[in-house]
Amino acid sequence: MQSIVNRKLIVSLLALAAVALLVVALSATSDSTTSDSGQAGDSEPALAATSGGTASQFSVLKPAASVPKGEIPDAVASVLDELPGSGGQGNGVVTALGIVPGGSGSSQAVVAEVSGSLCVFAAGKDYQGAAVGSCFTITKAEAGEAYVAVQGTSQDEVRVIGIVPDGVKDVSFDSGANGTVDAKAPVQSNVYQADVAKAPTAVTGRGASGDARFQANLPLAANGG
Amino acid sequence: MTAGSVKQVFAAVATAAALALALVGSFGTGRAQAANTSCGWSEGVWACNYYGNNWPAWTELWFDSGGNNLRSFRMNSGYDSYGGTVYKCMGYMDSGGGQLPRPCSTGNPVLWIPEWRRPGYVFMYHGANGPRSIRGYTTHGG
Numbered sequence: 595m596q597s598i599v600n601r602k603l604i605v606s607l608l609a610l611a612a613v614a615l616l617v618v619a620l621s622a623t624s625d626s627t628t629s630d631s632g633q634a635g636d637s638e639p640a641l642a643a644t645s646g647g648t649a650s651q652f653s654v655l656k657p658a659a660s661v662p663k664g665e666i667p668d669a670v671a672s673v674l675d676e677l678p679g680s681g682g683q684g685n686g687v688v689t690a691l692g693i694v695p696g697g698s699g700s701s702q703a704v705v706a707e708v709s710g711s712l713c714v715f716a717a718g719k720d721y722q723g724a725a726v727g728s729c730f731t732i733t734k735a736e737a738g739e740a741y742v743a744v745q746g747t748s749q750d751e752v753r754v755i756g757i758v759p760d761g762v763k764d765v766s767f768d769s770g771a772n773g774t775v776d777a778k779a780p781v782q783s784n785v786y787q788a789d790v791a792k793a794p795t796a797v798t799g800r801g802a803s804g805d806a807r808f809q810a811n812l813p814l815a816a817n818g819g
Numbered sequence: 820m821t822a823g824s825v826k827q828v829f830a831a832v833a834t835a836a837a838l839a840l841a842l843v844g845s846f847g848t849g850r851a852q853a854a855n856t857s858c859g860w861s862e863g864v865w866a867c868n869y870y871g872n873n874w875p876a877w878t879e880l881w882f883d884s885g886g887n888n889l890r891s892f893r894m895n896s897g898y899d900s901y902g903g904t905v906y907k908c909m910g911y912m913d914s915g916g917g918q919l920p921r922p923c924s925t926g927n928p929v930l931w932i933p934e935w936r937r938p939g940y941v942f943m944y945h946g947a948n949g950p951r952s953i954r955g956y957t958t959h960g961g
Binding site: 729 | 922
């Protein structure tokens with residue numbers, strides 16, 4: 595009797611071990627080093643930043659076809675050509691563009707609606723010839739959460755470039771989130787830019803009458819963020 | 820229970836424990852990946868994804884194909900498994916060790932590499948308050 599119990603126990607444990615081995619093997623297979631297609635998201639469809647709404651609250655945007663190609667910085671035009679669609683699927687389709695006026699050879703900002711997402715890019719000497727930017731859902735852009743923090747344009751600071759909806763006149767920065775406004779930046783054509791300290795920063799967008807339209811927290815960190 | 824059966828039971832338990840430990844190591848925080856990249860040829864450029872599953876915060880995840888990682892990269896963009904809510908930074912280092920400014924954000928940060936800085940290496944990291952699954956999507960020339 596005791597021998598039968600022992601055998602059952604051993605069989606159960608071996609079955610458990612076999613299942614564990616199978617799970618490990620399946621996990622290794624999902625980390626395959628090659629695939630037939632390299633389009634983003636092919637191997638991991640769960641990775642997605644969904645788009646939502648339309649960008650009607652961003653008057654800087656004009657139909658893409660109406661914007662002369664010569665006005666778009668070369669680096670930004672290149673990245674728009676190869677940007678994938680929303681969630682990294684397929685090829686991105688640029689439907690609207692906005693060139694932020696007042697740009698220079700040092701820095702020029704462009705807003706683009708790509709496959710239902712809203713993107714902001716910057717290019718110029720400040721970025722060593724690169725284009726930097728980020729894409730967001732329109733919902734996040736309307737909430738003031740669409741920004742890119744660029745490391746490396748100056749030694750101790752981070753350049754923050756953000757998109758805000760119509761009606762936001764300026765943006766204030768509370769570095770260290772201690773209740774003190776450390777910097778303020780005007781909004782021009784739905785875009786603001788500022789160089790701020792490398793520390794967690796609260797960003798508040800305000801309308802013409804000073805009313806707060808949104809507040810977002812930037813997790814800027816001295817150790818690389 | 821005989822001495823022989825005790826040994827058998829002990830061996831089976833040890834086997835199961837070892838496999839359980841292997842599972843924890845496989846899915847645990849910051850699993851090291853020797854080769855984590857998948858690439859495909861698409862309309863004249865290589866498009867590649869590189870992954871960090873449960874990747875630790877503020878730790879660089881480098882494009883690693885297990886082979887030649889010095890490539891003529893054109894674009895490095897970032898994604899996460901949480902609807903674009905994870906703060907991510909995209910980096911580039913050229914063959915001389917020089918780096919480009921790094922765009923960081925939630926959503927999908929993008930870094931376009933100018934031709935005169937190619938070839939080089941790409942990497943990314945995230946700033947969440949714990950391990951997260953992140954992905955880099957790159958394009959590069961042949």
